Amino acid sequence: MAPSRFVQNFSRRHAILVSNDERVSATLPPTLARLGLTVEHRATGEEAVDLSQVPLQAEDHVVFVDGDLPRAPVLPFSAGPGSLPLAPVVGLVGVEAPSRLRSLMQAGATAFLAKPVYGGSVFSALYLAVNEFAQKADLSGALAAHETRRRQRRYVIKAILKLMRERGLDDDDHAFAILRRESMQARLSIEAYCQYVVQRSAAQSESGAETLVMTRSAE
Structure with a gap:
């Protein structure tokens, strides 16, 4: 299986930020905008944020999920072996409790960004999330074809x-x-x-x- 070409330009992607943290919503969107992404903010109320009906595309979207949310968002996942979310996920880590880290991993996070968010760390997290997701997707596709x-x-x-x-x-x-x-x-x-x-x-x-x-x- 040929290795994926690493992506380092994230302009024209759409970021979905799922967080109730005002510090995150004040710091992260401007940094993402400077990298060329548009940002959509989803806050959690009484119900968990449901993205299951959003037509996410791996080449067009990135989802940022706050690990400190009271209710984990609902994300759409692919079917078959090595099931993955339909777009790369970056986990926002505040409280480093094993249960919250596990929740982010179950959401499909392939990179993590510590809170409070500093602009200088965003590109690295984005780079890891997108490219690690692409490698996992390639492997999942190869496994599905083999099966x-x-x-x-x-x-x-x-x-x-x-x-x-x-x-x-x-x-x-x-x-x-x-x-x-x-x-x-x-x-x-x-x-x-x-x-x-x-x-x-x-x-x-x-x-x-x-x-x-x-x-x-x-x-």
């Missing part, structure tokens, strides 16, 4: 047996070579192509069986 191919391998065996039966082949290596050539022509992995072949054959068999039943019923 998909692992599940599809059973179709390779079925497709080989099907091809040997249909073409009268007695060499499974020959059948595999044919399927690999066809998968390359279709621009699919061998696993995905074999799944397509097997499922297409099953669908055709079911369609043929239904047609036969309908014909006999009409008679």
Whole structure:
């Protein structure tokens, strides 16, 4: 897996700040604005801040979550192995209690910023959060692709047996070579192509069986 290109320009990103700390809301937004980010401030009231319906994009957003909030915000997470929030998260740390640090990690924080916030430390936290998130996302994607191919391998065996039966082949290596050539022509992995072949054959068999039943019923 090729390493991600490190991002160091954060202009045109949108930061969502979830905090009730007036010192944070006074210090952090101006610093982020100087780095080219727009800032949206969300304060927690009786209910936790719910970002689950916000269309977050990893390339466009950064979420700053205050660890001292009375109620942790609700963030949208990706599905599948290595589940991640949909955008990088920076944890704002005031009280360094294990429970609050754990809450920030559960929110998906990949960098931390100590309170009170000093302008000189913001870029480093932003850099770590965005780039560490990108590496985790790449790894999660690779794991998901590997898991998909692992599940599809059973179709390779079925497709080989099907091809040997249909073409009268007695060499499974020959059948595999044919399927690999066809998968390359279709621009699919061998696993995905074999799944397509097997499922297409099953669908055709079911369609043929239904047609036969309908014909006999009409008679």
